[in-house]
Amino acid sequence: MLAKPTGGAARIIPALDTGDLARAEALAAALAGRCGVLKVGLELFCAAGGPAVAAIARHAPVFLDLKLHDIPNTVAGALRSLLPLRPAMVTLHAGGGPAMIAAARAEAEKAGADRPILLAVTVLTSMDAAALAATGVADTPAEQVRRLAKMAVAAGADGLVCSPREAALLRADLGPGPALVVPGVRPPGSDAGDQARIATPAEAVAAGADWIVVGRPITGAPDPAAAAAAIAAGIPD
Numbered sequence: 001m002l003a004k005p006t007g008g009a010a011r012i013i014p015a016l017d018t019g020d021l022a023r024a025e026a027l028a029a030a031l032a033g034r035c036g037v038l039k040v041g042l043e044l045f046c047a048a049g050g051p052a053v054a055a056i057a058r059h060a061p062v063f064l065d066l067k068l069h070d071i072p073n074t075v076a077g078a079l080r081s082l083l084p085l086r087p088a089m090v091t092l093h094a095g096g097g098p099a100m101i102a103a104a105r106a107e108a109e110k111a112g113a114d115r116p117i118l119l120a121v122t123v124l125t126s127m128d129a130a131a132l133a134a135t136g137v138a139d140t141p142a143e144q145v146r147r148l149a150k151m152a153v154a155a156g157a158d159g160l161v162c163s164p165r166e167a168a169l170l171r172a173d174l175g176p177g178p179a180l181v182v183p184g185v186r187p188p189g190s191d192a193g194d195q196a197r198i199a200t201p202a203e204a205v206a207a208g209a210d211w212i213v214v215g216r217p218i219t220g221a222p223d224p225a226a227a228a229a230a231i232a233a234g235i236p237d
């Protein structure tokens with residue numbers, strides 16, 4: 001499994017959210033060396049599939065963010081199909097429950113020591129309390145993140161995806177072990193877009209994030225490599 005980063009640029013995971021593989025490859029080439037991991041998400045994977053993972057992995061380890069959420073047998077089968085791509089990290093939705101997470105872990109173990117870090121997504125960073133309430137959850141996002149995180153780690157997740165607002169709570173609840181991968185990160189002054197629970201890169205790392213996921217503030221910048229370098233310069237070790 002990929003070791004946790006110790007500081008600086010290695011903590012940054014740029015999200016290559018584009019349906020254009022050539023553009024994703026150009027971004028990957030520009031950002032390799034200024035980040036620790038590169039994220040292939042739904043947009044790129046739906047457009048270009050497994051070959052996109054192989055192309056991006058030539059530049060840096062790949063976080064394959066497909067947020068799997070289905071019955072245990074189907075999620076285990078999806079993992080079986082994805083493991084030959086050798087992703088460094090894979091996401092599944094914690095809301096799929098303990099049996100789904102345990103089935104994913106059992107499947108991932110078959111890849112041996114080289115297996116991906118299994119990350120359980122808690123409450124999407126685009127959701128505020130009202131959006132969560134609309135799904136039938138009356139608790140605050142922080143309370144729901146804590147509940148899902150404890151369940152997911154007990155069921156076999158290696159780490160969690162949460163917003164920067166919950167990172168310190170999860171460290172207090174779960175200790176230093178679980179990997180915390182934190183999107184909803186915005187450099188000071190940049191547009192929040194559709195993200196609801198945000199903080200700056202420095203705040204996210206100070207709260208306990210191992211890695212921070214940053215998409216549009218890097219990929220939408222005139223010089224993505226310079227944007228990533230500026231973020232790295234502002235992150236404490």
Ligand SMILES: O=C(O)c1cc(=O)[nH]c(=O)n1[C@@H]1O[C@H](COP(=O)(O)O)[C@@H](O)[C@H]1O
Nearest residue numbers: 015041065123124125161183213214215216
């Ligand atoms: O799993 C994720 O990476 C993820 C979980 C979450 O709760 N929120 C979230 O924004 N993400 C991803 O993180 C990236 C954030 O992109 P930006 O908002 O452009 O920085 C996107 O690729 C999202 O798919």
